[in-house]
Amino acid sequence: MLYTEKVMDHFMNPRNVGEIENADGVGEVGNVKCGDIMRIYIKVEGDQIVDVKFKTFGCGSAIAASSVATELIMGKTIDEALALTNKQVIDELGGLPPVKVHCSVLAEQALKAAIYDYATKNALTFKGLEGYDPDEDHHDHDVVDIEF
Amino acid sequence: MKQIYLDYSATTPVKREVVDTMLPYFTEIYGNASSIHGFGQEAKSVLEQSRKSIAETINATPDTFYFTGGGSEADNWALKGVMRANRKKGNHLITSKIEHHGILHTCTALEKEGFEVTYLDVDAEGMVSLEALEAAITDQTVLISIMFINNEIGTMQPVKAIGEIAHKHGVLFHTDAVQAYGNVKIDVNEMNIDLMSVSGHKIYGPKGIGGLYIKKGIRIQNIIEGGAQERNRRAGTENIPGIVGFAKAAVMADENLEAHREKLIYLRDKLANGIMDVIPYAKYNGHPTERHPGNVNICFEFIEGEALLLSLNAKGIAGSSGSACTSGSLDPSHVLLAIGLPHEIAHGSLRLSIGDFTTEEDVEYTIESLKEIVQKLRLMSPLYDKVLKEGK
């Protein structure tokens, strides 16, 4: 099969789809032209992410990666969430085909964007956001040389 | 779970009768057609009978039809063979932007060898303009290669008129008829075709066998040299079971052409109309009438084709898409871009291709499933969001 059972499960039964009214942070990355847009909403209480939702326009692994990423950070602190890498997303999915690695990068970036939005709105700084540039093009279909 | 195959344009199952015809040639009449003993002569005789049968379906003489290892080889042979053999005449080739990669990537290779290639635009329905074609011909033009039926959007070109223009200017005309053969009646003489590629596995025959029609008197170089097979033009021990199967499939298709077309067109229209009726924000691609009898190609806005295919697959339905995510490249299908679709819409394309084993229930089930799936995916889509909130 193209994808692992785990990918198919998250694709067919995505967790945390939707949006959060009055979210504390919203991040959107990707580009319609390239066929993938990911938007993540977070609700924060104290330094904890108490709710997270996503909407994704993209392929099966983009949807599965969004789903897994939201699951991984639900209930975590902001700092913990910022430590999430696309490699963790891939591991959690039981692997992705090389040409689909960029879809997991998108999930990592969408989350960072949401936290950045929250940080900016509340004038907060987080170590994990140092050097983060929201306008950077995160979208690279050629990210394939990641070791699993 | 019920399995519904709606990807006949990708490949077809081999018909039972075709397999049965092939079987003896694996284990009993297994000779090499070049051998002079009985085993070889039996193989030789069925080889020539098969060639004759196929030639007849396109109104050609047997000595103009050459077997190849498939449609791609035929495409490569036609273009490289003719261009390289006619360097003295000129170095210019005309094709279209919506050809199969078997043609387009061959053109790129020819450009590297120093040939010049004009890639004609097509209109929103995938049609080549005859005026633009004629205007592109120069005194260097050796060959025009325009596909008969496009494999993605199903658009059928005015082949006869293209051949007429080619001949008026003393230019050769090749057509990639891999999708057309077995689905529309082809007469190479009447249609002014000089070279034509066909393939077995698109017409309920075996994979790994195809053919190139080459009108008599055409200068063409070989691309596979070696033994004297195929009258010295294509080396390699003849794939007799494949050839016999291809011929059987070709004859069956030819004899049943009208009924096949009627059935396909009926189901195709039912499927296409059914989908367009129940799913909003959808665009039917290709030409409304001049199209493959079994081809349905629709773009669904706000969602992505691969996700659509996976969801369909989970319901047992097999289709295909021109989305970038299925191709592993950044861009969606060159065909969808050539008919002017914006990237974001081309991403949501779905091709469902109908064939001889498709039933009315398959069509109904597919429409229903698709409706659910598109709805579900759209509810996940940040793009649809905006439409719901802001209208469109």
Next chain:
Amino acid sequence: MKQIYLDYSATTPVKREVVDTMLPYFTEIYGNASSIHGFGQEAKSVLEQSRKSIAETINATPDTFYFTGGGSEADNWALKGVMRANRKKGNHLITSKIEHHGILHTCTALEKEGFEVTYLDVDAEGMVSLEALEAAITDQTVLISIMFINNEIGTMQPVKAIGEIAHKHGVLFHTDAVQAYGNVKIDVNEMNIDLMSVSGHKIYGPKGIGGLYIKKGIRIQNIIEGGAQERNRRAGTENIPGIVGFAKAAVMADENLEAHREKLIYLRDKLANGIMDVIPYAKYNGHPTERHPGNVNICFEFIEGEALLLSLNAKGIAGSSGSACTSGSLDPSHVLLAIGLPHEIAHGSLRLSIGDFTTEEDVEYTIESLKEIVQKLRLMSPLYDKVLKEGK
């Protein structure tokens, strides 16, 4: 009448087990391996499994083995692909005078493109000289292509030593192993092989499928462009039934290699010795020990090969000949001339090739029949006349 097939070097019957393995892929698992739905993914998975199985038999990794439409295509691809891709390195290719036409005619084509080719002589037993080979290498030499086992006289070259010489001089080494694969154990690494052609129908697998081993890192151009199949190197919808059958045949051959060789060598020697014992004025061609386990090649003086074949055929025995009369050309086989046979002797050549279904009785019957036939034809021959009258 009893039919005795002794032309296994021309082609083999497909084994029952091989056909049975292929069957489901015609009618059930018929998907296109490039499709992402279940039908396609099943095909993809068996495609990669087949590639792995074959690669294992030659001690290669799966990503170095590419499927082609046969042995000739593999030969063309290896030579044209490597020479065209390495023009910057040089323009010289070394091969031998006894190669299959798949190599020799490709060399002619390359010469027309401006490449230079050295055709090495062979000795009376068909062996290439390693000294001559090394002496032929220049700073322009890109590739050496020497066949593993000759298809006519069965001579097996010292492949490992040839590869060693090639690598010592930084030159690539291709071998046409179409006759060797399945008959001798091949280890591409140990034997210093960079590229290797194989074909399904010589090892009890289907026709129309073959393969090219290409060591990692080798620069090679495509000869068939188009879709992204075979990791972008060989376009065309994958011939899954053919590939599955080829893999099954390859694995069966590999598992049974020793028993197969022993049986063949036993029968071959019985046949060769039996013939040489009872028929005078005969010459056993090829190397006495370094040869194909199933190959017998003998020239009978004073008679002509085609007449011999027809007479054998009339007795139900299928063989082959390198006589000019079977080739339709004026000259007898280039291989027989290259080992220094005079024309008149080369005309009377007979190749009998033994395979897995050959029995001891077949061999005995063949010896007897041949004795009668040669006698009968000689009595008709004006050349034999003189011998009878004048002695020799």
